[in-house]
Amino acid sequence: MPKTKQQKKEILNNLSEKISRAKAVVFARFRGLGVRENEELRKKLKQENSEYFVAKKTLMDLAFKDLKIDGLEPRELEGRVAAIFGYDDEVAPARIIKDFKKEHPVENGQEEKIDFAGGILENKFISAEKVKELSELPSKQELYAKIVGSINAPVSGFVNVLAGNIRKLVYVLKAIEEKKN
Numbered sequence: 015m016p017k018t019k020q021q022k023k024e025i026l027n028n029l030s031e032k033i034s035r036a037k038a039v040v041f042a043r044f045r046g047l048g049v050r051e052n053e054e055l056r057k058k059l060k061q062e063n064s065e066y067f068v069a070k071k072t073l074m075d076l077a078f079k080d081l082k083i084d085g086l087e088p089r090e091l092e093g094r095v096a097a098i099f100g101y102d103d104e105v106a107p108a109r110i111i112k113d114f115k116k117e118h119p120v121e122n123g124q125e126e127k128i129d130f131a132g133g134i135l136e137n138k139f140i141s142a143e144k145v146k147e148l149s150e151l152p153s154k155q156e157l158y159a160k161i162v163g164s165i166n167a168p169v170s171g172f173v174n175v176l177a178g179n180i181r182k183l184v185y186v187l188k189a190i191e192e193k194k195n
Contacts, residue, residue: 025069029077029097032067036099040107040145041131043093051127055114059098062106068096078134085139091131104135108149 017025033039047055056066069077074088074097088095098107111128120126130142130149140148152160 022073026073026077029067029069029073030080032065032097032099033077033081035101036134037102038100038104038107039134040098040100040111041088041091041133042096042098042111042128043091043131044096044128045093045125047127051118055110055128058110058114059107062100062110063102064098064100064107064110066096066098068094071095081134081137083134083137083139086132086134093131095131103154105148105151105153108133108145109151109153112146112149 052066059066071089071091074095078086078088098111100107108130111130115126115128118127130145132142133140133145133148135144135148
């Protein structure tokens with residue numbers, strides 16, 4: 015049943031609000047996703063403060079038109095397309111789709127159930143290949159942990175050096191004590 019103009023206007027407003035909040039958008043082609051798989055994907059995205067949204071390409075085109083992004087033509091993306099909005103982490107939507115693809119491998123010549131179609135990062139359209147590269151990056155939390163580890167490493171080394179000298183002093187004193195006894 016076709017949507018009324020009022021319903022389309024509500025979808026367009028909802029989509030525009032999501033676009034304004036998003037740090038990154040990933041477009042994904044989907045085919046044959048079952049209800050259970052769809053819900054699983056939405057749940058994983060929600061945990062990372064991301065959202066999966068499906069609308070007609072014409073409505074997406076209207077919603078993204080205000081951004082004036084070169085190369086972005088939602089109508090020209092092949093197949094059924096979902097927009098996945100990342101509100102906190104720019105990499106999270108791409109990484110979650112990559113992980114979801116690993117968990118749901120292609121069976122006997124079937125097409126992939128979900129695949130990258132492109133995306134928007136820093137108000138620029140990026141190709142599916144770039145989104146795939148983005149999906150390989152670690153999350154913000156992992157990067158923070160690496161930075162903290164890098165900063166902490168010299169301090170830990172210094173403490174170990176000091177502890178080593180104290181340990182050696184204790185061994186020498188213990189040896190002197192044993193020699194006197």
